Amino acid sequence: MTETFVAKAGSLADGDRLVVAVGKKEIGVFRHRGKYHAYSNYCLHSGGPACEGLIIAKVTEQILPDKTSAGLFFSDDETHFVCPWHGYEYNIETGACAGDPKQKLRSFPVIEKDGAIYVVT
Template sequence: MKKYFVATVDEIPPGHRKIISIAGRSIGIFNINGEFFAIRNRCPHGGAPLCEGELSGFVHSPVPGEYTYTRKGEIIRCPWHQWEFDVKTGQSWFDPVKTRVRSYDAKVEQGCAIAESTGTKLEEGPHVAETFHVSLDKDYVVLEM
């Protein structure tokens, strides 16, 4: 799988999202309580820009007059027809068996690990250049597709 470095961790604070384009696909990256999740920015129902919808949660009511609000910020609502999807899994709450939105693996990697993993071996030549130590001290959100 190919890795795409989509943002630094501080670019997407908890409760927020960033919509990016990778390989012709529009994808929303969400920070839910410090964990990152990615879903396709296209509602399977009508093609709406799903990731531009409202983030919400669920209201549970075991008996009349009692309710709890759970999963705050984990459910995305389509801006056109209000279909709801789980940001963490892509599962639809309208039709969970047949309908879902594509989800992608998103994780956080340290900048120094990224710099080390992209290094290549070069053949030594006859010339010497002045070099400087470079380090990356941020964490990056990485999308694997």
């Protein structure tokens, strides 16, 4: 196992993200609600920089009994990051693709020790 330095402990605020190079790989490291999450920066669609796009609450549409729309709403519970190439969305806590949750970005452990944050590959 290899531990790659990401940042000094405490330097990433909630909502921050960094992309680090680990050999020939790129890994996106997110801090979200006090926890770290790390994923391969290669989008499942076409290899775009999956971790480098917009971070946004999941958007859902509420459908009424008469099948009309009550509008679009931001989720309070689920946050996504959006691949900037064509818009594939991924759950920031699981790496699951929003369009097909069975597909997930490869994830990596993140540890904090000796005043620093490391991603483990």
